[in-house]
Amino acid sequence: MGRNECTDVVECSLSLVSHIEPEKFRTRCEEILVRTDPSPGELAADIATYSGATTPLERGGAVHLFYAGMNENRRLVHEAPWEGQPTENEKKQANIDILASEILVAQAKIELRKTHASELITETLQKFAKIQTQLQEGQEIHWTDRLEVSVYTVGVLAGLPDEMSEKEIEEIVRQVTVKTGGWYERTEHLAQLNQLKAL
Numbered sequence: 223m224g225r226n227e228c229t230d231v232v233e234c235s236l237s238l239v240s241h242i243e244p245e246k247f248r249t250r251c252e253e254i255l256v257r258t259d260p261s262p263g264e265l266a267a268d269i270a271t272y273s274g275a276t277t278p279l280e281r282g283g284a285v286h287l288f289y290a291g292m293n294e295n296r297r298l299v300h301e302a303p304w305e306g307q308p309t310e311n312e313k314k315q316a317n318i319d320i321l322a323s324e325i326l327v328a329q330a331k332i333e334l335r336k337t338h339a340s341e342l343i344t345e346t347l348q349k350f351a352k353i354q355t356q357l358q359e360g361q362e363i364h365w366t367d368r369l370e371v372s373v374y375t376v377g378v379l380a381g382l383p384d385e386m387s388e389k390e391i392e393e394i395v396r397q398v399t400v401k402t403g404g405w406y407e408r409t410e411h412l413a414q415l416n417q418l419k420a421l
Contacts, residue, residue: 231263232256234283235290238329250322258290262370262377269381281380284333288343289373291326292350294319296369299354338391339379346372 228234235255242248260282267282275281303316327347334340346369353367382391 228279228283230260231267231279231282231286232260234279235263235286238280238283238287238333239325242325246318247322247325250318251325254294254322254326255286255290258286258293260286262286262289262373265374266377266381269378270383273381273383273386275381275383278381280333281337282377284330285339285373285377285380287326287333288330288376291323291330292346292369292373294323294326295350296354298323299351300358334376334380336384337380338382338384338386339376342372342376342379346376 228237232255236252239248239251239255242251263282263284263286265282266285267278269275270278270281298316298319303312303319308316331340331343334343349367350369353363353369356363379391
């Protein structure tokens, strides 16, 4: 299936990794994508549609790649399947999972490199390890450092038209990113989307 034939962000994300070889890595990427919550990608696609940005499903699919990869990376950090006495098969699977998560994130960076989300993706990657270490040690983190907060904000930025000014972007992010107990609810975002039509 090609990108132009996608009907939702998950299908589009799958098309974005269809070229991955060998097959075992592509299959694992597909499994991770199918089981990951698509809401951040759907948010990006919705915003792109309402704001008139090009290729809304492709933007949403790329955001889904990013969240799926980062979420899988977080799972691996906290479960640490390579510790203890894993079997050879468990070691191999852990290695495949690590590489699959890196592939997803790398592909997302490529797809979103020309969008307003590019810088935030880099920032999220740079602080990810530190934040996960803090969580493992039982430390409190600021709500804006939660992975979901960063990913939903990536979704907002990825969905905005490329020609939008920094001032306009700041206002949209202020309107759309609503704190809800440290998490984001897609319904809160969608309630704000009509404001994009006036831009």
